Amino acid sequence: MTTSIQVLTAGESFRERVLAEAAGPGVPLGAYADADSLHYLFLREEGGPFVLTHRLGESLDASAVSGIWPVFSWDEREMAQDRGVCFEELPDARPLWAERGVMPEAMVAYGEGLMHFVVGPVHAGVIEPGRFTFSSGGETVVHLDAQLGYAHRGVERALEGRSTLANAPFVARICGSCSAARSFAYARALEILSGVEVSEPIDLARLVFAELERIYNHVGDLAASSSGAGWAVGFARGMALKEEAMRLNQIASGHRLLFDAIIPGGVSPATLTARLAIRAGVAALEERTERYVRDVFGNASLVSRWHGAGVVSHDTSRAFGATGPAHRASHGTVDVRTFAPYGAYCSLPIRVARASSGDAFARCQVKSAELTESFRLLREALAALGDAALPTVQPVSPAAGSVMTVIEGPRGAELVALRVGRDGTVERLHIISASYRNWPLVVRAMEGNIVPDFPLVNKSFNLCYACADR
Amino acid sequence: MSFRKSLGIRHLVCGSCNGCEHEVNALSNAYYDITQEGWDIVASPRHADVITVTGPMTQAMREAAEATLEAVPQPRIVVGIGDCATGEGPWSGSACAGNGAGIELRAEVIVRGCPPTPTEIRAGLAWAASLLHSKASTAPSIGSVAESGTNR
Numbered sequence: 001m002t003t004s005i006q007v008l009t010a011g012e013s014f015r016e017r018v019l020a021e022a023a024g025p026g027v028p029l030g031a032y033a034d035a036d037s038l039h040y041l042f043l044r045e046e047g048g049p050f051v052l053t054h055r056l057g058e059s060l061d062a063s064a065v066s067g068i069w070p071v072f073s074w075d076e077r078e079m080a081q082d083r084g085v086c087f088e089e090l091p092d093a094r095p096l097w098a099e100r101g102v103m104p105e106a107m108v109a110y111g112e113g114l115m116h117f118v119v120g121p122v123h124a125g126v127i128e129p130g131r132f133t134f135s136s137g138g139e140t141v142v143h144l145d146a147q148l149g150y151a152h153r154g155v156e157r158a159l160e161g162r163s164t165l166a167n168a169p170f171v172a173r174i175c176g177s178c179s180a181a182r183s184f185a186y187a188r189a190l191e192i193l194s195g196v197e198v199s200e201p202i203d204l205a206r207l208v209f210a211e212l213e214r215i216y217n218h219v220g221d222l223a224a225s226s227s228g229a230g231w232a233v234g235f236a237r238g239m240a241l242k243e244e245a246m247r248l249n250q251i252a253s254g255h256r257l258l259f260d261a262i263i264p265g266g267v268s269p270a271t272l273t274a275r276l277a278i279r280a281g282v283a284a285l286e287e288r289t290e291r292y293v294r295d296v297f298g299n300a301s302l303v304s305r306w307h308g309a310g311v312v313s314h315d316t317s318r319a320f321g322a323t324g325p326a327h328r329a330s331h332g333t334v335d336v337r338t339f340a341p342y343g344a345y346c347s348l349p350i351r352v353a354r355a356s357s358g359d360a361f362a363r364c365q366v367k368s369a370e371l372t373e374s375f376r377l378l379r380e381a382l383a384a385l386g387d388a389a390l391p392t393v394q395p396v397s398p399a400a401g402s403v404m405t406v407i408e409g410p411r412g413a414e415l416v417a418l419r420v421g422r423d424g425t426v427e428r429l430h431i432i433s434a435s436y437r438n439w440p441l442v443v444r445a446m447e448g449n450i451v452p453d454f455p456l457v458n459k460s461f462n463l464c465y466a467c468a469d470r
Numbered sequence: 471m472s473f474r475k476s477l478g479i480r481h482l483v484c485g486s487c488n489g490c491e492h493e494v495n496a497l498s499n500a501y502y503d504i505t506q507e508g509w510d511i512v513a514s515p516r517h518a519d520v521i522t523v524t525g526p527m528t529q530a531m532r533e534a535a536e537a538t539l540e541a542v543p544q545p546r547i548v549v550g551i552g553d554c555a556t557g558e559g560p561w562s563g564s565a566c567a568g569n570g571a572g573i574e575l576r577a578e579v580i581v582r583g584c585p586p587t588p589t590e591i592r593a594g595l596a597w598a599a600s601l602l603h604s605k606a607s608t609a610p611s612i613g614s615v616a617e618s619g620t621n622r
Contacts, residue, residue: 151485158564239495
């Protein structure tokens with residue numbers, strides 16, 4: 001599906017156009033800047049990716065949209081910090097990330113009886129770094145400020161000016177948890193610019209990797225959500241199950257986290273070789289996962305802790321552009337796999353998992369329903385693939401141009417926006433991860449909850465820091 | 471009672487892609503279960519003998535990483551996990567990243583891989599445990615360690 005790009009000249013009211021699109025047909029995905037333009041990105045049902053581009057004047061002045069649509073808040077702060085865009089009326093004008101190693105002051109609430117405390121950037125578990133500043137009255141959280149960027153490596157600038165193909169293994173290593181989805185999006189971007197269409201078996205193989213990634217992540221999320229509510233058995237069993245899923249990844253792709261399985265022009269030649277073992281592994285894992293999910297949801301005291309924890313209303317989720325299970329748990333309907341289908345999802349339709357209560361329970365409910373669906377998709381794709389060898393990788397040589405691709409990863413829409421120059425090198429590469437989109441929602445979900453529920457609420461989203469920070 | 475085999479491990483993420491964290495977390499699952507060795511992942515650097523570090527070391531993490539390392543009592547061993555930690559990862563030397571958290575924090579044990587498997591990490595930790603034992607046996611005396619409040 002080609003990206004439709006609408007370029008607006010300075011005379012037209014760019015801001016009005018963005019606001020109208022966000023309110024109307026488009027799902028707002030985010031925004032980014034390059035040297036002379038702003039790009040606001042949307043996904044339209046059937047129509048696919050849609051970009052509104054605004055050429056900047058020499059002063060780099062622009063008016064902010066995030067006052068009305070907070071979904072763009074982080075993006076506009078990042079554009080201001082990283083690319084020097086001068087926004088008028090930016091509601092939160094602090095730099096998004098640390099400047100030369102110094103994080104800006106946290107935003108806190110003041111009032112009688114309120115206290116502030118800081119968690120991070122180094123956390124007590126084996127997790128990534130981030131700073132959370134709580135303002136609470138007693139146990140109740142009044143305000144939470146999440147400041148990330150501790151894993152900001154300057155990924156996008158590092159990939160600019162280099163060969164599109166040489167960048168593929170680097171794109172796979174921006175974030176370990178959503179590597180396959182990002183490699184998928186990047187491969188599709190290069191294929192669209194090259195006019196290459198991969199064959200049906202390759203589409204099916206890619207679906208297998210994308211769903212394996214969803215499975216090991218969702219199982220890990222359910223385990224972490226059990227742990228967040230203090231159920232050690234659920235955590236231990238879930239983590240053992242996740243290990244089994246990662247071992248299946250190893251058999252299927254040669255890598256426990258599916259790195260480099262999906263490559264531009266196809267899939268890595270050494271993947272999906274032991275079909276018999278893969279099919280048997282999927283069947284065994286499906287059975288054990290079913291039993292695990294049944295036991296988790298059958299534990300009344302665990303589930304009662306999930307109910308009402310970290311509620312995100314439909315309005316909030318829409319205003320902040322929630323994506324993935326977090327979006328679908330708050331009455332959302334969008335799953336990129338059905339909303340703007342790609343690859344094998346065009347012919348293997350899925351039932352979109354949805355829930356309405358917007359709490360930790362709803363998010364776990366959506367993830368468990370998605371697990372069932374992922375296993376079904378895996379079985380069907382593997383049956384369709386049979387035992388035939390996969391086609392070889394097609395040569396890919398991207399022509400100059402711009403493209404945007406969106407893949408439904410475990411946490412939601414994983415986006416790659418790419419501009420390739422005439423010499424075939426990357427001029428601009430922008431990554432918007434589902435975690436980047438959803439982090440502001442974790443903050444919202446905590447308001448009015450008690451401090452000890454933070455691990456539970458946080459783990460019910462279980463977002464990555466690496467792909468949010470880049 | 472002997473604590474010779476025990477090992478408190480504190481993990482420190484300095485801009486990794488979280489691939490290494492999946493594998494360090496796997497050390498605690500039922501398949502690898504490092505508590506069998508008398509090892510445990512501890513919540514505070516004050517409780518640690520070994521500090522495992524991942525990532526290229528980002529600008530934003532440098533100060534917090536040094537502070538965390540300083541909070542680990544002597545004798546201690548720094549273990550660099552993953553190619554990023556040794557400066558061989560994809561982001562080494564990019565605008566906001568250094569040349570490896572393991573290099574910058576003076577790691578004595580290195581576990582290569584992208585990411586290394588739990589078994590490889592476990593082997594690195596076993597090496598760290600033996601290094602620690604030889605360091606501890608040359609430490610001044612149990613008494614002086616206890617007085618400085620750093621025994622566990």
